[in-house]
Amino acid sequence: MEKLPPISLYVHIPFCVKKCDYCDFLSAPADERVRQEYVSALVREITSYRETALARRPVRSIFLGGGTPSVLSVQQIGRILQAIRDYFYVNRDACEISMEMNPGTADREKCFELCKLGINRFSIGLQSPDDACLRRLGRIHTYRQFLDTYGWLREAGCSNINIDLMSALPGQHLGDYADGLHKVCELGPEHISAYSLILEEGTPLFDRYYSLHNATNGRGAGEDGFDSWSLPDEDEERGMYHETKRILAAYGYERYEISNYARAGYACYHNCVYWQRGEYLGLGLGAASLLSERRLKNTVDLPAYLGGRTIDEEQTLLLDEKDRMEETMYLGLRMMQGVDRNRFRETFHRTVEQVYGPVIEKYRSMGLLQTTDSHIMLTEKGVDVSNVIFADFLL
Amino acid sequence: MINQDRIRNFCIIAHIDHGKSTLADRIIEMTGALTEREMQAQVLDNMDLERERGITIKAQTVRIIYKAKDGQEYILNLIDTPGHVDFNYEVSRALAACDGAILVVDAAQGIEAQTLANVYLALDHDLDVFPVINKIDLPSAEPQRVKDEIEDVIGLEAQDAPLISAKNGIGIEDVLEKVVSAIPAPKGDALAPLKALIFDSLYDSYKGVIIFCRIVDGTVKKGTRIRMMATGATAEVVEVGYFGAGQFIPCEELTAGLVGYITASIKNVRDTAVGDTVTDDNRPCDAPLPGYKKVQSMVYCGVYPADGAKYPELRDALEKLQLNDASLQYEPETSVALGFGFRCGFLGLLHLDVIQERLEREYNLDLVTTAPSVVYKVYKTDGEVIELTNPTNLPDPSEIEHMEEPIVEAEIMVTTEFIGPIMELCQQRRGIYHGMEYMEETRALLKYDLPLNEIIYDFFDALKSRSRGYASFDYDLKGYVPSSLVKLDILINREEVDALSFIVHKDGAYERGRKMCEKLKEEIPRHLFEIPIQAAVGGKVIARETVKAMRKDVLAKCYGGDITRKKKLLEKQKEGKKRMRQVGNVEVPQKAFMSVLKLDNQ
Numbered sequence: 001m002e003k004l005p006p007i008s009l010y011v012h013i014p015f016c017v018k019k020c021d022y023c024d025f026l027s028a029p030a031d032e033r034v035r036q037e038y039v040s041a042l043v044r045e046i047t048s049y050r051e052t053a054l055a056r057r058p059v060r061s062i063f064l065g066g067g068t069p070s071v072l073s074v075q076q077i078g079r080i081l082q083a084i085r086d087y088f089y090v091n092r093d094a095c096e097i098s099m100e101m102n103p104g105t106a107d108r109e110k111c112f113e114l115c116k117l118g119i120n121r122f123s124i125g126l127q128s129p130d131d132a133c134l135r136r137l138g139r140i141h142t143y144r145q146f147l148d149t150y151g152w153l154r155e156a157g158c159s160n161i162n163i164d165l166m167s168a169l170p171g172q173h174l175g176d177y178a179d180g181l182h183k184v185c186e187l188g189p190e191h192i193s194a195y196s197l198i199l200e201e202g203t204p205l206f207d208r209y210y211s212l213h214n215a216t217n218g219r220g221a222g223e224d225g226f227d228s229w230s231l232p233d234e235d236e237e238r239g240m241y242h243e244t245k246r247i248l249a250a251y252g253y254e255r256y257e258i259s260n261y262a263r264a265g266y267a268c269y270h271n272c273v274y275w276q277r278g279e280y281l282g283l284g285l286g287a288a289s290l291l292s293e294r295r296l297k298n299t300v301d302l303p304a305y306l307g308g309r310t311i312d313e314e315q316t317l318l319l320d321e322k323d324r325m326e327e328t329m330y331l332g333l334r335m336m337q338g339v340d341r342n343r344f345r346e347t348f349h350r351t352v353e354q355v356y357g358p359v360i361e362k363y364r365s366m367g368l369l370q371t372t373d374s375h376i377m378l379t380e381k382g383v384d385v386s387n388v389i390f391a392d393f394l395l
Numbered sequence: 396m397i398n399q400d401r402i403r404n405f406c407i408i409a410h411i412d413h414g415k416s417t418l419a420d421r422i423i424e425m426t427g428a429l430t431e432r433e434m435q436a437q438v439l440d441n442m443d444l445e446r447e448r449g450i451t452i453k454a455q456t457v458r459i460i461y462k463a464k465d466g467q468e469y470i471l472n473l474i475d476t477p478g479h480v481d482f483n484y485e486v487s488r489a490l491a492a493c494d495g496a497i498l499v500v501d502a503a504q505g506i507e508a509q510t511l512a513n514v515y516l517a518l519d520h521d522l523d524v525f526p527v528i529n530k531i532d533l534p535s536a537e538p539q540r541v542k543d544e545i546e547d548v549i550g551l552e553a554q555d556a557p558l559i560s561a562k563n564g565i566g567i568e569d570v571l572e573k574v575v576s577a578i579p580a581p582k583g584d585a586l587a588p589l590k591a592l593i594f595d596s597l598y599d600s601y602k603g604v605i606i607f608c609r610i611v612d613g614t615v616k617k618g619t620r621i622r623m624m625a626t627g628a629t630a631e632v633v634e635v636g637y638f639g640a641g642q643f644i645p646c647e648e649l650t651a652g653l654v655g656y657i658t659a660s661i662k663n664v665r666d667t668a669v670g671d672t673v674t675d676d677n678r679p680c681d682a683p684l685p686g687y688k689k690v691q692s693m694v695y696c697g698v699y700p701a702d703g704a705k706y707p708e709l710r711d712a713l714e715k716l717q718l719n720d721a722s723l724q725y726e727p728e729t730s731v732a733l734g735f736g737f738r739c740g741f742l743g744l745l746h747l748d749v750i751q752e753r754l755e756r757e758y759n760l761d762l763v764t765t766a767p768s769v770v771y772k773v774y775k776t777d778g779e780v781i782e783l784t785n786p787t788n789l790p791d792p793s794e795i796e797h798m799e800e801p802i803v804e805a806e807i808m809v810t811t812e813f814i815g816p817i818m819e820l821c822q823q824r825r826g827i828y829h830g831m832e833y834m835e836e837t838r839a840l841l842k843y844d845l846p847l848n849e850i851i852y853d854f855f856d857a858l859k860s861r862s863r864g865y866a867s868f869d870y871d872l873k874g875y876v877p878s879s880l881v882k883l884d885i886l887i888n889r890e891e892v893d894a895l896s897f898i899v900h901k902d903g904a905y906e907r908g909r910k911m912c913e914k915l916k917e918e919i920p921r922h923l924f925e926i927p928i929q930a931a932v933g934g935k936v937i938a939r940e941t942v943k944a945m946r947k948d949v950l951a952k953c954y955g956g957d958i959t960r961k962k963k964l965l966e967k968q969k970e971g972k973k974r975m976r977q978v979g980n981v982e983v984p985q986k987a988f989m990s991v992l993k994l995d996n997q
Contacts, residue, residue: 196949234947273956274958288958368923
């Protein structure tokens with residue numbers, strides 16, 4: 001067989017038990033009938049790639065994301081994975097198959113069966129080991145429930161687990177946050193994603209925070225007093241951010257991307273595909289793809305998707321050389337190893353300095369970028385303000 | 396020749412919003428000069444901007460034929476005057492072209508500051524003034540109270556004033572009868588040498604300048620060689636005519652007593668200054684009409700294109716606007732912060748506003764304007780006197796002997812409950828109290844001398860907010876007085892920003908400096924480094940704020956590889972930067988340059 005480039009698959013499951021108060025992703029609770037129809041539509045979409053060139057390429061990773069994919073039954077998830085195996089080229093031993101999972105959505109038996117389906121990496125949305133914080137975020141689970149899930153997955157033999165954590169939560173303080181990090185590290189997951197909470201307009205948390213803030217004019221009051229609701233100030237927030245790196249490093253986790261930490265050899269392959277502009281196919285409602293230098297997106301209209309519509313042509317973006325160079329920089333710099341100079345030159349037939357010389361020099365002199373013979377990367381300080389730097393890499 | 400006994404030249408004067416333009420519309424309608432279909436709302440205010448703002452900016456004129464109850468046909472020339480204090484000189488010239496005036500007073504509001512100012516102006520020009528009470532159909536109308544007020548306050552006979560509703564067309568005929576009976580006919584000498592008053596002019600791309608004039612003596616017709624006595628410009632008349640509603644109607648000749656227009660292939664309105672006298676170059680009159688003065692700009696500011704590449708477009712636009720508006724002055728200047736632009740002179744803040752809006756709307760330009768400044772007189776130690784229009788050009792303090800600033804005589808009409816707050820405001824603005832007159836029990840007229848630079852920013856807004864909108868205001872330039880003035884400089888990241896400098900009274904420097912810094916702190920976004928914002932007088936820092944360094948700007952999540960959403964955010968960030976001005980290595984948003992205008996003094 002000819003040697004074809006690998007591909008990754010993203011499968012979107014837009015359902016959850018209850019929408020979290022900070023969430024602005026494409027997801028909502030749905031009843032069993034809708035879930036069943038959705039799985040059928042997904043299988044139909046997967047089938048539509050039968051015998052295409054795409055389907056002949058080796059699938060190196062599959063990511064079941066959401067929403068909360070674990071709200072689907074084992075049978076439903078099995079159907080999806082089976083369809084992928086039937087119509088794509090999946091080498092079971094060389095494929096990272098990840099699934100997002102929320103505590104409280106799977107019992108012991110389900111955990112075992114999911115592992116049996118060949119899912120070899122789980123990403124658990126813990127967010128915080130502090131139950132009060134979880135309540136304020138509108139999460140449905142407790143730390144106890146998380147420990148159950150984590151334990152069952154280990155029991156079932158899963159050897160690659162990610163734990164999602166958030167910092168800068170309402171009512172969170174540096175001390176508790178650090179304690180929480182130790183607690184989680186002691187469990188020994190292979191991978192930790194640590195994000196700062198961003199209040200997105202239009203989410204209940206955003207509304208609640210601002211109405212409370214206005215009502216009390218910045219001072220605490222009420223039953224669940226403002227103090228427990230107030231967001232950490234800038235210093236504290238930065239403190240948490242830097243503590244994360246320090247504590248995780250002490251436990252042997254290396255930061256390989258702005259918000260992702262892993263033990264040696266456990267960086268998420270699928271995640272790196274996004275940052276290094278590897279090709280991926282998105283399946284499901286609103287799923288995004290990068291194929292043949294095109295960014296494609298499926299429709300976000302659920303009834304339309306259930307009715308058979310997939311790609312939303314209006315959203316298709318053909319990437320010209322300028323777009324590709326920009327992406328190479330602002331996606332590549334998210335990785336701590338940075339942008340590979342040689343790869344840039346081979347791809348664009350120009351050196352990265354020829355295209356971005358002044359910008360690189362500007363941020364290098366400010367101590368925000370660092371350059372070596374082979375790579376260009378963010379410094380520790382650069383990570384903090386990466387957005388500003390990325391915006392400057394737009395041509 | 397037209398019999399002067401059958402001519403009436405008049406204008407309508409009123410406080411803003413008392414219904415002047417609506418009455419003009421009704422008069423034109425009544426006399427059939429236009430069919431209703433042709434009649435746009437408020438014919439005389441024909442700039443979009445005028446209609447939107449409900450104010451008249453340029454004088455407009457129309458000839459109406461009216462068959463009176465005495466069976467005779469009369470030519471009525473209605474000259475509509477600008478309705479704002481900025482255009483006082485234009486108003487005075489338009490009044491000089493009339494023999495009488497209709498005073499419109501709102502039946503609910505009664506006499507306001509501009510009512511008085513306009514009446515006195517009309518009486519100064521020896522006009523016969525008669526009042527009409529408008530808006531009598533309003534539920535709050537009190538015509539009798541207003542009549543009494545007019546008699547008490549102004550001393551005009553008002554008991555038989557027509558009671559009208561211009562909006563609903565009630566009583567318009569009474570007004571016209573009154574025009575015929577109460578306003579005197581012109582008494583010019585048609586055989587004397589030509590003597591005509593220019594009360595307005597406009598530029599037309601086909602005809603050149605169109606001069607609006609009142610023929611005082613003599614006759615003008617096609618072929619007459621005319622001379623503008625003040626500017627000295629001469630030209631041969633191509634066409635004369637009178638004003639239909641919204642159109643120019645050519646005629647054989649204009650004779651003494653008439654109001655009409657002259658075209659003579661004149662290229663620039665500057666040659667036909669308002670107030671100048673037109674005469675026959677071959678047979679000139681002895682002396683020009685009195686009252687001509689060169690229009691002076693009262694307020695100056697820097698006008699810059701937001702996009703530096705649009706400088707030529709801005710220059711062309713200013714050139715075109717000036718063809719029609721001789722009172723707009725401009726000359727090129729360069730700012731370190733804003734690049735190439737123009738220092739523009741205006742009659743007042745409204746004029747500035749109007750020009751700025753026209754540039755943005757009619758010429759599609761995006762502008763950055765600097766803080767408005769008045770004209771200061773700088774007496775240097777070497778005897779030289781500079782008229783300073785741009786604060787940046789203030790000489791070193793060691794070279795200055797003293798400085799003078801313009802002051803105005805202001806009249807503020809206010810209901811008695813607000814006298815306290817308004818007096819406090821005037822005090823804050825360095826006003827000198829000159830007395831108070833009670834109009835009636837509940838209303839008073841406050842008289843103050845105020846420095847012009849204290850009223851050009853936000854005085855009007857402050858006045859309105861402290862009187863819940865009830866105070867009205869009028870002013871007149873009085874002259875210059877010595878004053879302790881200093882230049883307040885703003886430093887952003889230790890670099891002086893020329894476009895933000897302004898002149899301020901020494902006692903107010905700290906306060907303004909502090910507020911400026913606070914305001915700029917709000918306007919300037921965080922950067923990757925800390926930015927000090929300082930206000931300094933003569934190199935000494937008097938106030939400081941700091942824009943803290945940005946410590947975090949991270950987009951953490953990227954779900955399911957949806958990169959386009961991320962890119963949109965980055966693009967938005969970059970787009971925002973484009974709308975900023977680079978000052979050293981600081982990006983300053985354009986609106987920050989106007990922030991001095993928005994320092995709330997409450």
